[in-house]
Amino acid sequence: MSKMKGVAITGMGIISSIGNSVEENYISLIENKIGISRITNISTIHADVIKVGEIKKTNEELVSELNLTEDNNFSRTAMIGTLAAKQAVENAGITSINEFRTGLISATSVGGMDMTEKHYYDYFKHTELVKYIACHDGGDVAEKIAEELGLKGMVTTISTACSSAANSIMLGARLIKTGKLDRVIVGGADGLAKFTINGFKTLMILSDDFNKPFDNERKGLNLGEAAAYLVLESDEIVAKQNKKVLARVSGYGNANDAFHQTASSENGDGAYLAMKKAFEVSGLKPSQIDYINVHGTATPNNDLSEGRALLRIYQDEKVPDFSSTKPFTGHTLAAAAAIEAVYSVLSIQNNVVYPNLNFENPMEEFDLQPQTAAKNKNIEHVLSNSFGFGGNCSTLIFSKS
């Protein structure tokens, strides 16, 4: 594999429970403003038990913010996805979307499930709801975003559970690197759904409290919803347009744990292999990483597996400053790697390590302590991990331009 300079990131957009823009998200991260609360937009019997990272906007508010017509059939996921993608395109200063060979690679785990579960048995009784049948499709979110952006070229969607958006960023970088496209909008979106809440509930990995990544007494994760997109551009068109490069995607790796459909192996084989590949692609040494944005879901299984994989990567060296930002946002599933990519770029731009909130006691299995308070230092390279069901493990490395 060849060493790479990295693919330029020229724009970002995000909406999460800690903010409706890149700026708002950044302020929340450095001022310890968390987005974990009781759920209000979905009626569920678990409402008093679980805490979630919910975007406090109703669907009606999102419809009006996007100026959608009354006969629209946007799912919540498609709406937050469109908001974030529009921000990213604007941030990158793109005025003519099809001017260069431009693609959109999105990611989602449930797509329009929020509408499906709301109307499932009513479709036959209320014909005005039939329009929502089409939005169940996983590709619907990307197609809606493409339509809103007027993008006509390559559009596709990746769904590998909680690593999905890392993989869309990876594919986007590879499409640029191989010269197949000049510009790619990459990221992911997932709205909260009863389907997911109950799915994670049956797996018994939801915490009834604020999630505590890498803490010995961690009880599980808080689900969240979010969308984030980044604009990647080839060096050629960056130069042609004299564009500002925010940071670069310098490494990526995907591997499969091949251990269990929903659990990670004890020594984190998949995670270890994903990080190892990302280092190979970037040509960087593990010691060159200044900050690791860990997957850190706060489930007993993930943090143990990920921690062990980190120790295998770093062997006798010190593991760099690391933190999970999931205490702020919750676990936003297919969008997680996209919002954490935005946070990684912000870390590089502002030279800051975010705190791993709620941490109290180190895990008994190993000696690993996350960074617990915001810390300023020069940040050249950030490594971001994302792992999903089906043993899917992904690592991205972001570097200063």
Next chain:
Amino acid sequence: MKKTYINGVGCISTQKTFDTVFLEEAIPHTDETVLTVISPVYKDYISPAASRRMAKGVKNGIVASALALKDANVENIDAIITGTGLGCIEDSEKFLKNILDNNEEFLTPTSFIQSTHNTVGAQIALTLQCKGYNFTYVNGVVSFESALLDAKMQIEEDEANSILVGGIDETGDYTISLFKLAGRVKDESNLTSNILNSKTSGAIYGEGASFFVLENEKKESTYAEILDVAIINTLDPNEVETEIVAFLKANNLQISNIDALILGFNGNVDSDIYYKDIAKNAFAATPQLYYKHLSGEYDTASAFALWMASKVIKTQEIPEIIKANSVEKPVYNTILLYNQLNGKNHSFTLISK
């Protein structure tokens, strides 16, 4: 830049596409609107204990991938890349119904776990203990082509030597009933003996799993080389020809170099117009093939078409049942595939001997 060869194929479909040569037992479906796969003997591939827990799509995916590996005489692969429109939709239906019917109580995780879109890719990885790259694409009718394009890039860039690529979809009863309600499935009263002459909207729906072993070396089992794959979200019917000409030109080819054109006609009069014009004009002198009267429409039906194209190049024969016109060529070396659904998610795949 390394070349990409199709070195093994495996297909489970609504026709007998295993233990056969090439569609000699195929029958066009003219009296049903929803088709189900002809099941292989699962226990020859999966232990009955494991099989009981598996979704239909997972089982078909495991068998189709095993057939492809055997066909290519390959045991270990570097990556697994799948495409699926709706994933294991039967499990999604089951979990959702349990949530709604029991007011979020008394749920078990099995169907939730299976419902994740990447279950098939993950289960194959588990079965083969393949720790390599593992992606799943879910973008309607370009789900499979996304996987194919990704695999081709991996091989070109020397990131992998051998890759298992597949397209899998299964039907789910309730989802089909919703598709009928939305007009996507043909009404029983609108069935035609030949989808090419259909005057009505909607399509016949199906399901299936088609897998391919792609490698960077030509060998005895090689079917064809994958020259190029293109995905375009939006096209007007009058832009199709220009787009195809440009795609062929990028590969130093022109229309006259194409020995067969495989079109995704599905009997939906509203969107078959995308094929009709090029079939009648630009490609009038090219042998044309169709397949959805055999496979049914589903998001990864185009993987069935690639299986068919591979077989045509290898056997140098075109079964009568898939001929859409009467044009013949002395050899069938270069084949172009074009598919779309309702005017969205267009894909062009080019393969050659």
